Amino acid sequence: GAVVSQHPSWVICKSGTSVKIECRSLDFQATTMFWYRQFPKQSLMLMATSNEGSKATYEQGVEKDKFLINHASLTLSTLTVTSAHPEDSSFYICSPPGKRESYNEQFFGPGTRLTVL
Amino acid sequence: GDSVTQMEGPVTLSEEAFLTINCTYTATGYPSLFWYVQYPGEGLQLLLKATKADDKGSNKGFEATYRKETTSFHLEKGSVQVSDSAVYFCALGGNTPLVFGKGTRLSVIA
Numbered sequence: 610g611a612v613v614s615q616h617p618s619w620v621i622c623k624s625g626t627s628v629k630i631e632c633r634s635l636d637f638q639a640t641t642m643f644w645y646r647q648f649p650k651q652s653l654m655l656m657a658t659s660n661e662g663s664k665a666t667y668e669q670g671v672e673k674d675k676f677l678i679n680h681a682s683l684t685l686s687t688l689t690v691t692s693a694h695p696e697d698s699s700f701y702i703c704s705p706p707g708k709r710e711s712y713n714e715q716f717f718g719p720g721t722r723l724t725v726l
Numbered sequence: 727g728d729s730v731t732q733m734e735g736p737v738t739l740s741e742e743a744f745l746t747i748n749c750t751y752t753a754t755g756y757p758s759l760f761w762y763v764q765y766p767g768e769g770l771q772l773l774l775k776a777t778k779a780d781d782k783g784s785n786k787g788f789e790a791t792y793r794k795e796t797t798s799f800h801l802e803k804g805s806v807q808v809s810d811s812a813v814y815f816c817a818l819g820g821n822t823p824l825v826f827g828k829g830t831r832l833s834v835i836a
Contacts, residue, residue: 613769643823643824650828650829651828652730652815652826652827652828652829653770653815653824653826655823655825658823702769702770704823704824706823714772714775715819715823715824717762717769717770717771718769719767719768719769720769
């Protein structure tokens with residue numbers, strides 16, 4: 610499968626600061642990137658979809674001004690949590706899809722654990 | 727909208743025990759079904775998949791059959807090992823972003 614990296618793997622920040630999470634597809638070009646959020650003991654919830662060269666689309670209830678997504682290139686997508694608050698503490702996972710014969714397989718980064726104090 | 731329901735965990739089994747993790751889904755159309763596994767400290771990995779009704783996905787001794795009549799995709803393994811301890815996610819999708827169940831944590835003790 611494809612190799613996807615995320616940086617940082619974990620981060621602790623003070624309330625009110627901004628945190629940038631980088632997601633890189635190391636061995637293929639990702640024109641699309643899905644960003645998920647996973648709260649403890651909860652499922653992965655899709656936050657937004659980014660496409661290289663265009664604006665991201667956000668799922669209902671996700672604040673686009675708070676979660677800034679930039680799909681800078683075919684190998685890099687970033688998620689910036691602006692003015693983070695404790696309720697933003699979560700596990701953030703990026704996922705580029707790859708086309709197979711009859712379905713889109715999704716690959717997953719290792720995730721970034723954000724803790725906001 | 728589409729949704730996935732899987733059994734609550736955690737599940738604790740002794741080594742060599744039989745494993746079943748139930749998964750049912752609600753979807754429009756005919757989605758593909760997946761099981762992903764997340765080992766401690768790692769990202770999600772595809773364990774197995776089925777793209778149409780009656781397909782059986784299998785990998786590493788795990789199996790799941792796409793049952794359209796019962797809208798289910800239960801995960802089974804005949805003899806679990808300690809190394810199978812992980813969180814297992816049932817998911818559906820294919821041409822759309824995957825929708826996940828809540829995950830089931832499996833702990834296998836020697």
